Amino acid sequence: MNLDELKSAWHADPIQGVHIPTHIKHLRQAQHPLDKLKRNMKNEGYMQITAVIFMAIAPQLFSVHPSTYTLYYTSYTMVLIISIYYLNTFRRFYQRVSHYTTDTKENLNEIYYEFKLNIERYHSFGFLLIPFVLVWTIIYSYSRMLEQGEDLSTIPDSAKQSLLITLLIASSLVTIGIIAWTRYFYSPYTKQIKLVLDELKKEEL
Amino acid sequence: MEEHKGILHKVSRMYVDNPQDREDLQQEIIVQLWKSYSKYKGEAAFSTWMYRVAINTAITYFKKDKRRSDRYTYDTASEPEHEQYDTEKERQLELFYLAVQNLNRIEKALIFYFMEGLSHRDTGIQLGISEGNVRVKLNRTKEKLQNIIKEIDHES
Numbered sequence: 001m002n003l004d005e006l007k008s009a010w011h012a013d014p015i016q017g018v019h020i021p022t023h024i025k026h027l028r029q030a031q032h033p034l035d036k037l038k039r040n041m042k043n044e045g046y047m048q049i050t051a052v053i054f055m056a057i058a059p060q061l062f063s064v065h066p067s068t069y070t071l072y073y074t075s076y077t078m079v080l081i082i083s084i085y086y087l088n089t090f091r092r093f094y095q096r097v098s099h100y101t102t103d104t105k106e107n108l109n110e111i112y113y114e115f116k117l118n119i120e121r122y123h124s125f126g127f128l129l130i131p132f133v134l135v136w137t138i139i140y141s142y143s144r145m146l147e148q149g150e151d152l153s154t155i156p157d158s159a160k161q162s163l164l165i166t167l168l169i170a171s172s173l174v175t176i177g178i179i180a181w182t183r184y185f186y187s188p189y190t191k192q193i194k195l196v197l198d199e200l201k202k203e204e205l
Numbered sequence: 206m207e208e209h210k211g212i213l214h215k216v217s218r219m220y221v222d223n224p225q226d227r228e229d230l231q232q233e234i235i236v237q238l239w240k241s242y243s244k245y246k247g248e249a250a251f252s253t254w255m256y257r258v259a260i261n262t263a264i265t266y267f268k269k270d271k272r273r274s275d276r277y278t279y280d281t282a283s284e285p286e287h288e289q290y291d292t293e294k295e296r297q298l299e300l301f302y303l304a305v306q307n308l309n310r311i312e313k314a315l316i317f318y319f320m321e322g323l324s325h326r327d328t329g330i331q332l333g334i335s336e337g338n339v340r341v342k343l344n345r346t347k348e349k350l351q352n353i354i355k356e357i358d359h360e361s
Binding site for chain 1: 211224228231233240241244245254257260261265294298300320332333334347350351354
């Protein structure tokens with residue numbers, strides 16, 4: 001087949017089934033993976049704000065003993081600072097105009113590294129929450145013990161060891177869970193993009 | 206956009222084999238064109254700018270649904286949409302589109318720009334690679350495409 005001769009048929013090919021909406025409101029929501037990632041992040045941002053507000057009043061809601069307030073609010077302040085930093089980073093990423101008008105290699109590079117960067121952000125933010133969850137678990141358990149007239153000195157050593165092992169296992173599971181979650185939802189896409197990018201970068205000279 | 210909607214038709218036909226996914230890709234390209242329009246400064250022809258957005262969207266638009274692949278083997282390919290052709294050229298074009306489905310995403314872009322009549326230099330600018338690299342890749346892709354076409358033609 002002579003491709004040069006086929007060009008006339010290519011240009012003359014009748015256009016079928018292309019419907020261009022006449023108004024922006026008739027456009028559907030973008031389904032591109034990058035747009036979906038941004039939408040997910042926006043929703044997660046709202047959830048994070050709600051969680052941070054909820055965490056501020058959690059000790060009162062769950063009747064945590066006032067003697068643990070200093071410890072709780074110290075760790076809460078750290079979580080608050082980290083959350084503000086992350087939310088701000090997410091906001092900047094979300095607002096950053098990411099169009100598809102650059103050349104293809106640059107476009108693929110941008111999408112690939114934005115995805116990788118955000119996967120790492122998810123990881124680090126999730127990992128940073130683990131110490132706070134541990135502090136909360138200890139404070140909450142300690143408050144319940146105080147209610148029953150006990151304290152840390154009355155717990156047998158074997159129970160303390162079991163508690164520590166449980167906390168370690170729980171922390172490990174959360175860490176694995178966060179990694180598995182990002183691998184399931186985002187890694188397949190980054191792998192596909194990387195394959196296309198490698199194909200484009202491959203020098204054939 | 207209306208004037209250049211042939212670009213949407215051709216890009217979607219090259220990148221997706223079934224009509225439903227083709228419609229999806231066309232709509233996605235339109236959305237991305239609307240979103241990117243503020244970036245169009247009028248430095249290049251509108252069609253050149255539209256090529257870029259359309260190809261970049263098609264290349265990076267992976268669907269999660271594995272049941273519908275953007276690539277399929279011609280062993281399992283369905284018959285072309287039109288069984289009767291007005292001309293030999295139309296038959297060849299159907300065959301061409303069928304064969305193109307077996308190229309990778311970059312090869313499809315190279316063939317698209319070639320068919321649209323872009324020079325090696327302009328194709329290189331669109332893809333972000335050197336003119337020499339375009340020449341080599343395009344020659345290899347054309348050779349690969351011809352082999353696929355021969356194989357399909359031989360089987361049918």
